[in-house]
Amino acid sequence: MALLVQKFGGSSVADVDAIRRVAQRVAASRAAGDDVAVVVSAMGDTTDDLLDLAGQVSPNGPPDRELDMLLTAGERISMALLAMAIQDLGTPARSFTGQQAGMHTDSSHGRARLLDVTPSRVADTLKRGEVAIVAGFQGVSEDEDITTLGRGGSDTTAVALAAALNADVCEIYTDVDGLYTADPRIVPAASRVTRITIEETLEMAAHGAKILHLRAVEYARRFGVPLHVRSSFSDQEGTWILVDRPLTGALHQDGTTRHTSSASEPHPETHTEDPMEDPLISGIAHDKSLAKITVVGVPDRPGAAAKVIGAVSTGGVSIDMIVQNVSTSPHGLSDISFTLPEADGAIAVAAVRDLQQELGVEDVLYTSHVGKLSLIGAGLRSNPAVAQRMFIALADAGINIEMISTSEIRISVITDQDVLEDAVRAVHSAFRLDSEADAVVYGGTGR
Amino acid sequence: MALLVQKFGGSSVADVDAIRRVAQRVAASRAAGDDVAVVVSAMGDTTDDLLDLAGQVSPNGPPDRELDMLLTAGERISMALLAMAIQDLGTPARSFTGQQAGMHTDSSHGRARLLDVTPSRVADTLKRGEVAIVAGFQGVSEDEDITTLGRGGSDTTAVALAAALNADVCEIYTDVDGLYTADPRIVPAASRVTRITIEETLEMAAHGAKILHLRAVEYARRFGVPLHVRSSFSDQEGTWILVDRPLTGALHQDGTTRHTSSASEPHPETHTEDPMEDPLISGIAHDKSLAKITVVGVPDRPGAAAKVIGAVSTGGVSIDMIVQNVSTSPHGLSDISFTLPEADGAIAVAAVRDLQQELGVEDVLYTSHVGKLSLIGAGLRSNPAVAQRMFIALADAGINIEMISTSEIRISVITDQDVLEDAVRAVHSAFRLDSEADAVVYGGTGR
Numbered sequence: 075m076a077l078l079v080q081k082f083g084g085s086s087v088a089d090v091d092a093i094r095r096v097a098q099r100v101a102a103s104r105a106a107g108d109d110v111a112v113v114v115s116a117m118g119d120t121t122d123d124l125l126d127l128a129g130q131v132s133p134n135g136p137p138d139r140e141l142d143m144l145l146t147a148g149e150r151i152s153m154a155l156l157a158m159a160i161q162d163l164g165t166p167a168r169s170f171t172g173q174q175a176g177m178h179t180d181s182s183h184g185r186a187r188l189l190d191v192t193p194s195r196v197a198d199t200l201k202r203g204e205v206a207i208v209a210g211f212q213g214v215s216e217d218e219d220i221t222t223l224g225r226g227g228s229d230t231t232a233v234a235l236a237a238a239l240n241a242d243v244c245e246i247y248t249d250v251d252g253l254y255t256a257d258p259r260i261v262p263a264a265s266r267v268t269r270i271t272i273e274e275t276l277e278m279a280a281h282g283a284k285i286l287h288l289r290a291v292e293y294a295r296r297f298g299v300p301l302h303v304r305s306s307f308s309d310q311e312g313t314w315i316l317v318d319r320p321l322t323g324a325l326h327q328d329g330t331t332r333h334t335s336s337a338s339e340p341h342p343e344t345h346t347e348d349p350m351e352d353p354l355i356s357g358i359a360h361d362k363s364l365a366k367i368t369v370v371g372v373p374d375r376p377g378a379a380a381k382v383i384g385a386v387s388t389g390g391v392s393i394d395m396i397v398q399n400v401s402t403s404p405h406g407l408s409d410i411s412f413t414l415p416e417a418d419g420a421i422a423v424a425a426v427r428d429l430q431q432e433l434g435v436e437d438v439l440y441t442s443h444v445g446k447l448s449l450i451g452a453g454l455r456s457n458p459a460v461a462q463r464m465f466i467a468l469a470d471a472g473i474n475i476e477m478i479s480t481s482e483i484r485i486s487v488i489t490d491q492d493v494l495e496d497a498v499r500a501v502h503s504a505f506r507l508d509s510e511a512d513a514v515v516y517g518g519t520g521r
Numbered sequence: 522m523a524l525l526v527q528k529f530g531g532s533s534v535a536d537v538d539a540i541r542r543v544a545q546r547v548a549a550s551r552a553a554g555d556d557v558a559v560v561v562s563a564m565g566d567t568t569d570d571l572l573d574l575a576g577q578v579s580p581n582g583p584p585d586r587e588l589d590m591l592l593t594a595g596e597r598i599s600m601a602l603l604a605m606a607i608q609d610l611g612t613p614a615r616s617f618t619g620q621q622a623g624m625h626t627d628s629s630h631g632r633a634r635l636l637d638v639t640p641s642r643v644a645d646t647l648k649r650g651e652v653a654i655v656a657g658f659q660g661v662s663e664d665e666d667i668t669t670l671g672r673g674g675s676d677t678t679a680v681a682l683a684a685a686l687n688a689d690v691c692e693i694y695t696d697v698d699g700l701y702t703a704d705p706r707i708v709p710a711a712s713r714v715t716r717i718t719i720e721e722t723l724e725m726a727a728h729g730a731k732i733l734h735l736r737a738v739e740y741a742r743r744f745g746v747p748l749h750v751r752s753s754f755s756d757q758e759g760t761w762i763l764v765d766r767p768l769t770g771a772l773h774q775d776g777t778t779r780h781t782s783s784a785s786e787p788h789p790e791t792h793t794e795d796p797m798e799d800p801l802i803s804g805i806a807h808d809k810s811l812a813k814i815t816v817v818g819v820p821d822r823p824g825a826a827a828k829v830i831g832a833v834s835t836g837g838v839s840i841d842m843i844v845q846n847v848s849t850s851p852h853g854l855s856d857i858s859f860t861l862p863e864a865d866g867a868i869a870v871a872a873v874r875d876l877q878q879e880l881g882v883e884d885v886l887y888t889s890h891v892g893k894l895s896l897i898g899a900g901l902r903s904n905p906a907v908a909q910r911m912f913i914a915l916a917d918a919g920i921n922i923e924m925i926s927t928s929e930i931r932i933s934v935i936t937d938q939d940v941l942e943d944a945v946r947a948v949h950s951a952f953r954l955d956s957e958a959d960a961v962v963y964g965g966t967g968r
Contacts, residue, residue, distance in 0.1 A: 090574065090577040090578055093578055094578060097578075124598065127537065127598075127602055128601075128602065128605055130537040131537055131540055131541060131544075131602045131603075131605050131606040131609065132605040132606060132608065132609040133609060134609050136605045137604070137605060137608050139615060140601045140602075140604040140605045140608070140615070140616060141601070141605075143597060143600070143601040143604070143616050143618075144597070144598060144601035144602060144605075146597065147594040147595075147597040147598045147601075148594075150590060150591070150593065150594040150597065151571065151574075151591060151594045153590070154575075154587045154588070154590040154591035154594075155574055155575065155578045155587075155591065156578075157584070157587040157590070158575055158578045158579040158583045158584060158587045158588075158591075159578040159579060161579065161584050161587070162578065162579040162580060162581050168586060168587070169587060169590050171590075171667075174665060174666075195665075218621060218642075219621075220618075
């Protein structure tokens with residue numbers, strides 16, 4: 075008997091039929107003897123509809139506090155309906171708001187951070203053998219104001235609840251049946267990943283994979299919550315995201331099974347292949363909405379990079395990748411490049427130009443419309459053949475690499491936005507990640 | 522500078538335009554220097570839409586607790602949107618749930634009773650010069666579960682908030698521009714009542730007038746909250762409901778102005794007419810959905826009536842009017858008649874028939890499809906000419922009276938349901954309540 079936290083996104087509870095389907099799944103888990111806490115998002119388009127109303131009544135932009143009050147009505151509706159549907163199947167269930175579930179946050183409306191999670195009412199409900207349903211995305215501040223956790227907030231709620239309840243697993247039900255080796259909309263032959271480490275998932279989420287929110291993955295990593303990403307529309311096994319394992323350990327000895335068909339999944343440990351021919355790749359993430367700034371001729375002295383990056387960050391711009399080469403110029407000058415969300419380009423350029431004189435920088439170059447491809451897998455740094463194969467694949471496809479950045483488990487390259495999808499396909503093929511089965515993708519996204 | 526509580530029903534906030542109209546009214550009150558707390562119902566059809574969803578996900582009937590959780594999403598949406606709309610006009614405003622506003626109730630989901638009202642956050646908001654918006658209809662139980670107050674709950678919230686804040690007046694904005702001498706849908710010439718006592722309003726509400734919920738009126742009477750019923754669609758003066766005045770005092774010396782045109786309203790005190798020709802009538806209430814049970818030949822001994830009524834009440838039937846004549850039979854037998862909601866007829870008849878043998882009752886007669894007309898005004902009992910005129914009017918219209926019951930300020934008669942509307946019109950004319958101006962009735966009802 076396990077304690078499960080099951081999270082259902084907006085597309086999983088989009089209408090009455092979907093809610094009843096989720097209710098059957100939850101009731102079945104309960105009937106199998108597991109304790110079940112459910113975290114639920116607002117139904118389908120509810121959030122967008124409410125945002126639309128807010129825009130209509132406040133042409134000058136709705137105030138954050140009231141927007142949180144408004145949007146949290148969405149989960150209130152879905153969770154109450156789900157509790158009703160589960161009870162209608164004869165399984166006792168009760169719903170809890172973020173406040174009732176002990177989701178205490180700071181006061182940053184619209185992007186509140188969890189401070190403390192004390193789900194005693196949820197725990198009591200589970201102890202009585204009932205299903206507890208918790209509103210995703212929402213919390214309560216120390217001033218007892220209603221807050222929301224921002225986009226991806228329901229995933230974060232689920233992981234935080236699982237951590238606080240010491241759940242055996244946090245199941246993330248979504249409209250895709252797991253994590254894929256690449257976005258199946260771009261690489262139709264992308265294959266489902268059976269198992270992946272939390273660190274690799276973190277890199278995937280941080281570098282553009284949309285299925286799990288970065289913040290939820292960070293939370294799961296910190297608190298050691300195993301995640302299981304599954305489809306709410308099928309009984310596919312989905313993807314297990316495992317924690318508390320060394321990055322290059324036993325798991326990765328069987329990592330080669332990740333891109334085999336699901337038929338081999340029951341015994342992944344027994345499956346081996348040549349680790350050189352098939353490196354330990356988890357998948358390819360990509361991000362299409364980036365821009366790039368290169369600061370040319372930065373004096374090679376301590377603090378120069380800090381000043382450049384500091385000026386941009388102060389303007390509220392979130393910087394993505396930073397690359398600085400060693401100074402080879404006789405004048406001790408180097409170039410610093412960094413990527414950032416395309417939407418923040420103008421602010422960032424202005425911030426750097428303001429510094430140009432002070433720093434004695436030669437030039438500031440701005441390139442919008444760049445893309446990033448990230449190859450993620452265990453032990454990449456210690457395996458130069460992987461990078462080599464990746465760069466060859468890109469060269470063979472005629473794709474120019476503008477920047478390179480690597481971590482222990484990731485190699486990212488910046489390319490022109492227009493060739494990014496070709497790049498993803500080329501690298502996916504080069505690492506033989508292509509599956510014979512088509513990926514299953516259902517429409518819509520939750521929050 | 523006054524402290525106003527303004528309550529807006531569902532039809533007053535039915536859509537974005539309506540919400541913006543309400544926002545302008547609230548902002549204008551604030552700009553005029555008054556402190557304003559607003560109580561708001563769910564938008565238009567929201568409650569019905571949510572009930573419909575509940576029915577779809579729980580064919581066996583939704584559980585009360587979850588239904589309360591669901592329905593309270595309605596006010597959350599309307600109050601947040603109203604706060605946004607008010608802020609958009611440059612007037613600071615913040616919304617509060619029933620819980621945040623200190624609406625503490627018992628745990629009777631769907632029909633919770635207020636136990637304690639501690640609106641300290643609302644008071645603080647007003648002190649800062651901001652508008653406070655409170656969700657009507659909802660509260661929180663001692664177990665921190667969300668509760669609703671049942672139909673008419675938003676009126677009750679408003680009155681309770683006004684009492685707790687010691688407000689100068691509780692303004693009830695609705696889709697009709699005040700209390701009328703009769704239902705304008707039945708008596709198009711019904712005239713608006715300018716002033717009325719709380720006791721008369723209580724009788725009106727208890728005997729079928731739909732504009733104010735009985736419970737809210739009872740609350741206002743107990744805590745001495747002056748009410749002002751107004752239209753949210755016009756600037757009509759509406760109806761003042763006054764408290765803490767003797768039933769036959771100064772107010773009723775000018776009660777004759779109630780059915781004059783609004784032109785005379787600014788100085789009602791200076792307006793006098795022959796009090797005999799125009800008795801002190803506030804209006805006519807009616808109720809069309811009643812049934813009648815007559816218990817024939819009840820032994821005229823102590824406790825007999827109590828047993829009959831007790832048996833019916835135990836079955837959960839709410840009894841309306843009870844009439845027992847003095848015993849004139851040589852055998853010491855009398856008849857007891859009572860009215861009750863038509864829907865409860867079968868249960869009540871069964872309960873009384875069960876007792877028939879034990880009590881030695883001769884017969885139990887059941888009549889469905891009866892109606893009740895109530896004439897309400899000050900000092901009716903001390904003015905027999907009023908009853909006489911009413912009975913003559915009904916006789917002239919060929920309407921048979923089946924039962925009569927009177928109080929200090931009310932005369933009620935039971936008639937056949939089919940002639941009830943004719944009866945209302947006949948009595949309305951007989952007391953010269955007809956106005957020359959047409960009544961203004963806007964569609965829809967709030968909760």
